[in-house]
Amino acid sequence: MHLYSTLTKTTEPLTTLHPDRVYLFVCGPTVYDYSHIGHARTYVVFDVLAKFLRSTGKEVFYLQNITDVDDKIINRAKEEGISQSELARKFEREYLRDMQALGINAVSYYARATTHIPEIIDQIGRLLDRGVAYVTEAGVYFNVDTFERNGELSGQERAKRVSRVTDESKHNPNDFALWKLGEYGEYTWDSPWGRGRPGWHIEDTAISEKYFGQQYDIHGGGLDLIFPHHEAEIAQMESLEGKHPMVRYWMHTGFLTVNGEKMSKSLGNFITIRDATKTWKPDVLRYFLLLSHYRSPLQATDEGLANAAKRLEHIRAIAQEDMGPDIFGRKAFTEAMENDLNTPMALATIQRLAANGDIGALKEYGKILGINFLRETSAPLSVLQEIREELRARKQFEVADLIREKMVEAGITVKDRAL
Numbered sequence: 001m002h003l004y005s006t007l008t009k010t011t012e013p014l015t016t017l018h019p020d021r022v023y024l025f026v027c028g029p030t031v032y033d034y035s036h037i038g039h040a041r042t043y044v045v046f047d048v049l050a051k052f053l054r055s056t057g058k059e060v061f062y063l064q065n066i067t068d069v070d071d072k073i074i075n076r077a078k079e080e081g082i083s084q085s086e087l088a089r090k091f092e093r094e095y096l097r098d099m100q101a102l103g104i105n106a107v108s109y110y111a112r113a114t115t116h117i118p119e120i121i122d123q124i125g126r127l128l129d130r131g132v133a134y135v136t137e138a139g140v141y142f143n144v145d146t147f148e149r150n151g152e153l154s155g156q157e158r159a160k161r162v163s164r165v166t167d168e169s170k171h172n173p174n175d176f177a178l179w180k181l182g183e184y185g186e187y188t189w190d191s192p193w194g195r196g197r198p199g200w201h202i203e204d205t206a207i208s209e210k211y212f213g214q215q216y217d218i219h220g221g222g223l224d225l226i227f228p229h230h231e232a233e234i235a236q237m238e239s240l241e242g243k244h245p246m247v248r249y250w251m252h253t254g255f256l257t258v259n260g261e262k263m264s265k266s267l268g269n270f271i272t273i274r275d276a277t278k279t280w281k282p283d284v285l286r287y288f289l290l291l292s293h294y295r296s297p298l299q300a301t302d303e304g305l306a307n308a309a310k311r312l313e314h315i316r317a318i319a320q321e322d323m324g325p326d327i328f329g330r331k332a333f334t335e336a337m338e339n340d341l342n343t344p345m346a347l348a349t350i351q352r353l354a355a356n357g358d359i360g361a362l363k364e365y366g367k368i369l370g371i372n373f374l375r376e377t378s379a380p381l382s383v384l385q386e387i388r389e390e391l392r393a394r395k396q397f398e399v400a401d402l403i404r405e406k407m408v409e410a411g412i413t414v415k416d417r418a419l
């Protein structure tokens, strides 16, 4: 397997820290609202990656965090007049329902930020001991000037990077919060520096350190997370004991635009997974999302989705009779997947496998991609057809014709072989 890493900007063979085991971390959702189809793209891609790696015999520990403490959650809970935990649990459930609807089920463990507060506090304490963080009246901050490799992932000049949080008490505008002091209602915890809550970046490294250690194989997420989020994660983790690199393969999914524009509520082009699955079948959505390479920008349009539905239907229509394995088709599929998860190429191969009647491969690869390439009714139909043939061979034409009649009534075309 070869993967492109945002860190080295090259495609490299996948070499894992432990043989035959892959540690994969993907930034999970902030559970304050419904997820949109941009999220669906990212989670479908890593679902396919995990399933493909498992199909090659590797053991994959796929870890995802659930950001359930955040400004957006605090504000939304206030608006709705419910507690932060009620809101977070509600949208965590909705998120998991969306994932289930899309056949995304490769995650080994979902880790909530709020259930890892001791690990978060412990990690912040060690960063302070190392002298790379400092305490102000507003909270605990990471001092980015102490981290030499800062900016390596995003490739941005130090001067151009400015943290979104403006806080007068910070020594440097690029420093970011590890712990925010204050009373934030339900989700406020005691810490050695006073009551407060964690910053966003520290939850990922506290969680990944707990389950994986300070170094692991793959970290994934949307392109928009490179800066400041992933850059901050590297600074935190690598400052603990200097182990480098924290992650060898940083994988980022490209942007998804809707009708040529970035999704936003004000533009009215914000499409939730919930709404998308009302119009399009999950198979079609996955097929559409995987028709583009994960690093390319992707335009979601009704035409594009309708076209994907048509192409998938075509595959199902031509994949009828089992004609045994198509060795070259299978090889091409594996090569495409091993080449930085080239799903558009892999889907082109699926078309070939369907045309050549490699039903076994279509079933197996369908599981990896989470798409059913075969007509669901094809198995019972072929059984019915077999029974009819047997009846006709025994000259029991009356019963055979009755079955035929019923099949035609159900809209199924029935061809009789010559006896």
Ligand SMILES: [Zn+2]
Residues within 6 Å of the ligand: 026, 027, 204, 219, 230, 233
């Ligand atoms: Zn992360």
Ligand SMILES: [Zn+2]
Residues within 6 Å of the ligand: 026, 027, 028, 204, 229
């Ligand atoms: Zn994250």
